Amino acid sequence: MDTLTRRTPGTRCPVLALLCLGLLGPLAARATDRAPPLSVGMIAASTAKKVIEDWKPFTDALARELQTPVKVLASKNYADISSALKDGSIQVAWINNKLAIELVESDQAAVFAQMMRLDGSRGYKSLLFARKDGPIQSLADVIGRPGVYSFGSGDKKSTSGYLVPNYYVFARNKIEPQKHFKQVSHANHLDNFLAVADGRVDLATNNTEELPRYQAEFPEKFARVSVIWESPLIPNDPIVYRKDLSVAMQQRIKKFFTAYGRTEAEKTTLKRINGLGSFRASSNFQLRPVVDLELFQALTNAMAENANSPEKLQAVMNGLTKRAARLDTVLNATRLDSP
Known part of the structure; x- marks a missing residue:
């Protein structure tokens, strides 16, 4: 796991568990007597540093609106975000639907918003990538040749990287990945994309949310891969808060999220965050x-x-x-x- 970095001028603090921590120093000095800090957690589909940077204008604005310091934490490891939410280290988080189910079921958190794409879509799709010039050109090639290919699966708590392909591709075809492939590894979406593009695995999971970023940031590598399968629509990721936050704080947080994106600067920030257009009010029922x-x-x-x-x-x-x-x-x- 990467090192967590405290974003305070002149200091660097290694911490075990989560990857990045941002403290809004000037605001913290003014707000410490008003309310305790709010911690916001995020799953890092790429790198924790980039996720923190992309979200910074948003979390800075959230801190100003709430008049309280906001700490920002991100991790490639889904279990880190889940554990931090469960023990109260994080109060608000961007997570996936599968992880949200665990938190809602244990009555520790509730869904209050849903990510919306620039085109207004409320969902995305799980994908399987293979190399364009490789032996895998269709799902039939995967199913018909057990023991031949290596497979890059997602984190076991990932909806699009694990749950969805495991059901629609493998369970429906009576395949156990650990037995069917010569090698199975687990990584986040970016690492799986790069592994296929560089020829380190033959097949890997991904999702449609990440495609525009890969095409923009890695055009040569993107040209090497092809999509051989896509899933039915998956609901866009939820935003959750812990249920032990005061009702007043919950309402203020929800109002901020769902109102954000009205100015050009806010629209630019949302676009940078995974190509978002807005946050739509939602509830546990989206799961x-x-x-x-x-x-x-x-x-x-x-x-x-x-x-x-x-x-x-x-x-x-x-x-x-x-x-x-x-x-x-x-x-x-x-x-x-x-x-």
């Missing part, structure tokens, strides 16, 4: 499609793993039934609040 997908995959896996043990299968299915009912209650409780 419904991914919850259904995760539960169905869990059921499929349980049936395959316990085919010769009806007792074990029944026990697993009972647990899944209870979990499905619990999640249904949590999601439907916010359904009327959904835009």
Whole structure:
């Protein structure tokens, strides 16, 4: 894991766990008596440094609006963001739908906004990349040649890098990646893209949100890869806050996010942040499609793993039934609040 860096002039502070920390020094001096610092966490699809830089105008404006210091933390490791949210080190975060399910299910966080693309779209797609000049030209090539290719999967908590392709590509075709490929590795989207472009893996997961950035930043490498599969639409990533924040603070944070993007400068900032156009008010109910997908995959896996043990299968299915009912209650409780 990379080193976390404190963004205070003249100091550099290595910390274990998260990657980057930005403190708004001048504002902190004025605001320390008004409210405790707010920590905002982000998943780094590329590098933590770049994510922090892209978001800085936004988080600076958030600090001014709330009149409190804002700390910014980013990590390539999904578990870092999840753990920090669970232990209270982070109060607000950009995460993915799969990770949001865990936090909503444990009643520690709630979805309050959703990322919206410049074109107004509310979703994106999972992809599989291969080299244009390589032996893999279609999904049939992957399925039909077990033990031949290397595969770059996403973080196991990634929606587009792991959950979606694991279900639509592998579970539906009765494939276990660890057995089907000669080698399986796990990395973030940028590292997987570069691994395919440089010929270090034959196939890797990715998503449509990252394509414009790769094309702009790595045009030569982008020309080497091709998309051999894309998924159905996945809901855009949610923004969540911890439920132990005061209601007043939650409302102020939500109002800031959903109002941001009205000036030209704000529009430029959002465009730099993964090509965003705005943040749309949302709720836990936006997780419904991914919850259904995760539960169905869990059921499929349980049936395959316990085919010769009806007792074990029944026990697993009972647990899944209870979990499905619990999640249904949590999601439907916010359904009327959904835009």
